[in-house]
Amino acid sequence: MKTYKVLSIAVALGLLVSCGDRLNVTNPNKFTVEDINENIFASGDESKIKLALEGMANTMPVQMMVYNTQLTKGYGNRWSADATHHLAHDMLIGDIVSGPDATHPGVFQNWYSVASDFPYYRYNADVTGNYANYISACIKIANAIKVMQNISEESIEKASGAGQAMLKDYRARCLVVYAYGYMQLMEIYTDLSDPTSETAKGWPIYDTYAYNSPVAPASVKDTWDVIITSLQTAVKYFQESVGYTIGSTETDLYDIDLGVAQFLLARAALDCKRWDIAVTAASDVVAKYPDFIKEANWGMSNTKLASVALINANHAFQDSFNSDENAFFNFAVNPEALFGWEASEAVGANVTRKSAIPYVLENPLLNGNMETTWQIDADLYDKIPANDFRKDRIASADVVYPYYTVNTAGSDTTFHAGIVVPKYTNLKFAATESRDKASSHDNATYLTDFPFYRSSAAYLMLAEAYAQQGNTSGAKTALDKLLAARTKSGQTAMTSSGTLDEVKLQWRIEFWAEGDWSFLNAKRWGDIANYRKGSNHWTKGVTPVLIWEIPEEEKFGNPNW
Numbered sequence: 274m275k276t277y278k279v280l281s282i283a284v285a286l287g288l289l290v291s292c293g294d295r296l297n298v299t300n301p302n303k304f305t306v307e308d309i310n311e312n313i314f315a316s317g318d319e320s321k322i323k324l325a326l327e328g329m330a331n332t333m334p335v336q337m338m339v340y341n342t343q344l345t346k347g348y349g350n351r352w353s354a355d356a357t358h359h360l361a362h363d364m365l366i367g368d369i370v371s372g373p374d375a376t377h378p379g380v381f382q383n384w385y386s387v388a389s390d391f392p393y394y395r396y397n398a399d400v401t402g403n404y405a406n407y408i409s410a411c412i413k414i415a416n417a418i419k420v421m422q423n424i425s426e427e428s429i430e431k432a433s434g435a436g437q438a439m440l441k442d443y444r445a446r447c448l449v450v451y452a453y454g455y456m457q458l459m460e461i462y463t464d465l466s467d468p469t470s471e472t473a474k475g476w477p478i479y480d481t482y483a484y485n486s487p488v489a490p491a492s493v494k495d496t497w498d499v500i501i502t503s504l505q506t507a508v509k510y511f512q513e514s515v516g517y518t519i520g521s522t523e524t525d526l527y528d529i530d531l532g533v534a535q536f537l538l539a540r541a542a543l544d545c546k547r548w549d550i551a552v553t554a555a556s557d558v559v560a561k562y563p564d565f566i567k568e569a570n571w572g573m574s575n576t577k578l579a580s581v582a583l584i585n586a587n588h589a590f591q592d593s594f595n596s597d598e599n600a601f602f603n604f605a606v607n608p609e610a611l612f613g614w615e616a617s618e619a620v621g622a623n624v625t626r627k628s629a630i631p632y633v634l635e636n637p638l639l640n641g642n643m644e645t646t647w648q649i650d651a652d653l654y655d656k657i658p659a660n661d662f663r664k665d666r667i668a669s670a671d672v673v674y675p676y677y678t679v680n681t682a683g684s685d686t687t688f689h690a691g692i693v694v695p696k697y698t699n700l701k702f703a704a705t706e707s708r709d710k711a712s713s714h715d716n717a718t719y720l721t722d723f724p725f726y727r728s729s730a731a732y733l734m735l736a737e738a739y740a741q742q743g744n745t746s747g748a749k750t751a752l753d754k755l756l757a758a759r760t761k762s763g764q765t766a767m768t769s770s771g772t773l774d775e776v777k778l779q780w781r782i783e784f785w786a787e788g789d790w791s792f793l794n795a796k797r798w799g800d801i802a803n804y805r806k807g808s809n810h811w812t813k814g815v816t817p818v819l820i821w822e823i824p825e826e827e828k829f830g831n832p833n834w
Contacts, residue, residue: 314428314440322436326443329420333446334527336413337453337612338725343412344405356725358405362792365393365817367805369786370648373695375811377643387814396822406461407824413454419482421447438514445510446529449537452503456541459496461821465797468545469494477831489833497545504538508554517561521604523722527614532558536611536726539734544797548738552747555735559751562728564608565758570600572666572701578694579672581705596708601701602721603708611726648697651807653781660764661756663782668698697809699785729755730790733780740773748772752779759783795819 313325340354351357363369364384371386372379383391384402392398424444432440458476459465467473475496477488491499511531518530535554542551573581573594581594596602604610649667657664672694708720732755739747749771756767756779769775777798784790795801796819805813828834 309423309428314424314432314436317433317436319435319439322432322439326424326439329423330443330446332416333420333450333529334612334614336416336450337529337533338614339409339412341409341412343408345401346404352401352405355409356723358402358409359789359792360786361402362789363786365814366791366795366801367810367814368650368653368781368791370650370697370807370809370811372811373643373646373648373693377646378811379644379646385814386812387817389815394818394821396824396828403821404824404826406457406821407827410454410457413450413457414479415482417447417451417454418480421451422481441510442514445507445514445534448503448507448510449529449534452500452507452541453537455496455500455503456537456544459493459500460544460793460796462823463493463496464820465544466799467493468497471495474834477833487831487833497541500541501538501545501547501550504534504541505550507534508538519561521607521610523604523613523615526604526610526612526724529612532561532611532728533726536731539731539738543734543737544793546741548742551734551738552742555731555738558611558728558731559735559754562609562611562731565729565755566600566607566609568662568762570598570603570606571662572599572601572699573703574662574665574700575667575669576665578668578700578703594704595706596704596721599702599704601724602704604722604724607722607724607727609727609729610722610724611728613722613724613726615720615722617720643692646695646698647786648695648809649699649785649807650805651697651809653785653807654697656778657782658767660761661759661767661782662761663701663759665761666700666703668694668696668700670696695809697807701785725788727787729783733776733783736771736776737773737780740771740776745771748776752776755779755783792819 309325313321338355342349342353344355344358345353360369361381361384364371364381365387367385369385371381371384379385382388384393391400393400393402396403421444424440424447426444429437429440429444455476455478463475464473470493473493474490475493476490478491478496478499479485479488490496508531511534515530517532518525518528519532520526535558539551539554539558542548542554577594598606600607600609604613654664654667657667674692674694708722732751736748736751736755739745739751749769752769752771752775753766756769760766769779777794777800780790780794795804801816801819823834
């Protein structure tokens with residue numbers, strides 16, 4: 274990996290360039306590290322320090338889910354977003370059936386079918402899937418270093434009071450992004466079965482944004498050490514500064530805080546089998562986020578689907594179910610949201626906002642697109658108990674569903690032939706209309722809150738870490754809390770025995786099509802043979818390659834590989 278200093282420090286600091294007189298530096302058009310430390314950070318002027326830090330590090334949340342045309346080598350579309358690639362990874366595993374059948378295979382057909390002529394894992398293939406993961410991680414690491422090298426440990430030690438707390442807060446944000454970038458590389462390109470290897474190659478470790486000489490890859494163990502240490506330091510700094518910034522608006526949730534740092538620390542610790550660290554980090558998250566999504570807000574039930582699909586005399590749905598009611602579209606009814614953002618775009622338009630709405634959110638109930646009909650593996654469906662309300666959020670039979678379009682003036686409603694929403698279509702993301710469209714029935718845009726991290730994952734990480742330690746009682750306690758929250762109203766609360774197999778099953782049910790958990794978990798557990806067993810798969814594919822090849826751009830730039 275190469276990181277380059279292509280611009281002066283003044284440009285790297287972005288907003289600071291236009292604030293030179295307010296920051297009282299020697300040369301407002303060229304900031305040096307000395308200027309920043311001596312004239313700003315050591316000044317004791319809290320307003321000046323805050324202005325400088327915001328100018329440098331307020332873009333850190335953007336790095337958590339990169340949307341950048343570099344991912345697609347210059348072509349701006351939804352494949353330029355991390356979220357789309359996360360879903361593609363999960364398609365490889367087989368818990369998701371892409372499209373209703375081979376005639377309508379969906380936009381992820383190559384990933385789902387694991388086509389022999391689609392070498393997604395090859396470094397030299399003309400497939401942006403591999404390259405996108407690599408460059409996304411490099412973007413995270415480079416942008417974090419760019420800021421972090423100006424918020425040094427030394428500058429923190431020299432500061433005091435509120436100024437020092439702000440420095441800790443902003444360095445912690447950078448450390449989280451830095452560690453996340455390296456974790457992304459390790460999760461895709463290395464073998465997770467032996468994270469303690471001191472001979473297998475991890476990744477080159479950089480800490481300076483400059484014309485760096487290529488650095489030899491650190492060992493797998495040493496790379497994980499850097500990731501874990503960076504996240505532990507971020508946790509410490511957040512504990513000493515802002516802590517958790519909990520809320521239900523984008524302002525609250527589009528922010529890197531203690532919860533995000535603990536969440537990623539738990540995930541990294543699971544990856545490298547440091548179970549005690551995972552237990553501590555995940556325990557802190559669940560203690561701070563004890564509430565769960567309510568049954569009424571978990572997607573759309575089968576009974577609701579039947580009534581929504583009926584049209585009244587005014588050519589409108591008789592019973593509207595909108596995004597506002599669904600926790601996967603609305604932070605206000607999602608107490609589990611740790612990190613996320615609001616996204617909006619016009620139907621069919623190229624993405625222009627800070628993030629792309631994942632394809633999975635474009636359900637066929639909104640626009641009648643059979644190519645975005647996602648089914649759950651039938652074998653996995655059969656494993657869900659009848660008293661689990663998540664099972665009722667999966668179509669139990671084929672449904673003929675009408676859809677319509679409305680012009681921008683809100684009139685001339687055009688109805689189209691109904692499509693078949695097949696049995697096993699997961700209704701977790703179902704909503705008939707975009708948020709705030711109940712009165713106009715104008716589906717010309719998508720508007721949704723997107724919860725990128727949910728606290729339920731911390732319960733599962735905690736249960737998994739306990740189970741891996743052989744602490745069945747601890748695993749059962751953590752898992753039972755989640756299961757009780759997913760039990761149908763009026764039914765006896767579900768419980769578990771706390772075995773690792775039960776933890777794995779709940780991962781698959783709870784986080785179906787969210788993030789890249791299915792891909793990562795299958796790789797971490799090494800049991801890919803347990804997937805793709807459902808009768809509704811229109812292709813069985815082949816066993817996916819889960820350790821991808823290092824992209825040629827990395828190897829060409831670094832002869833140490």
